[in-house]
Amino acid sequence: MPSLPPAESETINVFNHETQSTHTMSMEDYLTGVVAAEMPAAFEEDALKAQAVAARTYTMYKQSSTDHEADVCTDHTHCQAYLTEEQMRTNWGDAYDFYLDKIKACVHDTQGEILTYNNEPILAVFHSMGGGQTQNSGDVWGSQLPYLVSVPSPGEDAATNYHSTLTVPFEEFTKTVKASYPDAEIGSYLDVSVPTLSESGHVKSVLIGKVTVTGTEIRRMFNLRSTKFSLDFSDGNVTFNVTGYGHGVGMSQYGANAMAKEGKTYKEILSHYYQGAILTE
Ligand SMILES: [Zn+2]
Structure with missing residues (x-):
């Protein structure tokens, strides 16, 4: 029973x-x-x-x-x-x-x-x-x-802050990643791969300077609102476009x-x- x-x-x-x-x-x-x-x-x-x-x-x-x-x-x-x-x-x-x-x-x-x-x-x-x-x-x-x-x-999407963005200078991005991943070899934005996404479109991982960093770790390092983000590089900056929260x-x-x-x-x-x-x- x-x-x-x-x-x-x-x-x-x-x-x-x-x-x-x-x-x-x-x-x-x-x-x-x-x-x-x-x-x-x-x-x-x-x-x-x-x-x-x-x-x-x-x-x-x-x-x-x-x-x-x-x-x-x-x-x-x-x-x-x-x-x-x-x-x-x-x-x-x-x-x-x-x-x-x-x-x-x-x-x-x-x-x-x-x-x-x-x-x-x-x-x-x-x-x-x-x-x-x-x-x-x-x-x-x-x-x-x-x-x-x-x-x-x-x-x-009716919620405020459904979309959020964070822009950091590439230098700061590199410094932040290397603080947690000292083995990452980052020379330029070309060393950051296109993210691997899960079924839901959230970031599973990104290859940064030959080191695999999970979406959850990136979220933690940059205090992002979620792991559903894209990375854009321009004018020496990295911009995270984030969707959702939690x-x-x-x-x-x-x-x-x-x-x-x-x-x-x-x-x-x-x-x-x-x-x-x-x-x-
Ligand atoms: Zn408890």
Whole structure:
């Protein structure tokens, strides 16, 4: 008999990485703070509900791992971002009651719902905008999960900063690359190859001075908003033309909002961005 997916716990221990203290709170209060931190409160209700389910799923996935004493922490680079009541009041001002009620309702209406694959909570990662197409997890992190596959993500271009550019002098480009890759032999822009792209059009790697540098590493070195970029060389400068924001794996938040605006439900949004995962209630 297949095992049942784990049930949602009523309370959770949250390590606040800013105050270095652990707080016990209800799962609903925790998820409200996560949704508030991770997605603009002005987004459509079905986008916020999709975010609530993704956040609940990700939380349960993290709870089963044992890399810190608390169930989860508030460091977004490790677990998920979280806003305290005070931070929500500061961010939302006069709209505090309205947005808090809206997000609480989205968390409550999806109570107990998580995404599973083989009866286990999935790694429900998400990002801001995929640049029109999300990425295969294998192209970003090396391990391909069956439900984290590249899918179209239309409608994100309504967001400000969907396109961004960065121009640096070629000398600075060379210096930055050599700081991480001292073996790269860079004489001129001719030593920088045309990028190798993944299925989604994101940069997998670039051959720079005979050294293979991944798109993720280039993104880190130059603080680019995503790995969906082109490189243009002119007048002694390098210009990165960047599309989207974030790692591009899993649910695109701006794509989710675009789907919700078209009348799609949170269930349709989740099954689009997490292909083959099952919504378990
Ligand atoms: Zn953590």
